[in-house]
Amino acid sequence: MPQVCAPQVYLKPEVERRIHNRLKRLEGQVRGVQRLLAAHHSCDDLLIQLGAIKQAVNGAMIELLEGHMATCVAESVEKGQGVKALASLKGALASALRHGA
Numbered sequence: 001m002p003q004v005c006a007p008q009v010y011l012k013p014e015v016e017r018r019i020h021n022r023l024k025r026l027e028g029q030v031r032g033v034q035r036l037l038a039a040h041h042s043c044d045d046l047l048i049q050l051g052a053i054k055q056a057v058n059g060a061m062i063e064l065l066e067g068h069m070a071t072c073v074a075e076s077v078e079k080g081q082g083v084k085a086l087a088s089l090k091g092a093l094a095s096a097l098r099h100g101a
Contacts, residue, residue: 009075015067022060029053061096 011019033049068089076085 009072011064011067011071015063015070019060019063019067022056022063026053026056026060029056065093 010016029049030053033046033053036046036049073082073085073089076082
């Protein structure tokens with residue numbers, strides 16, 4: 001997928017930090033599920049924890065989407081390239097949602 005954003009336009013630092021923190025928590029959650037599996041916890045427990053991980057991934061995706069729209073997409077719209085930016089975003093979102101289904 002071609003990049004629409006200018007290289008100097010990226011997520012705001014606070015958004016990048018929040019996404020990074022979410023991903024670090026996700027790492028911990030995945031390790032926790034691995035420990036549950038190794039300890040032969042019930043499938044119910046594993047499913048509950050995997051559901052929580054899925055929700056956490058969705059939260060990271062939402063954070064990224066909102067940050068991307070506030071920077072890259074907004075700048076593209078200001079420069080008259082909104083159609084191109086929205087088409088790129090639509091393709092990336094469709095792909096992400098297909099993989100997450």
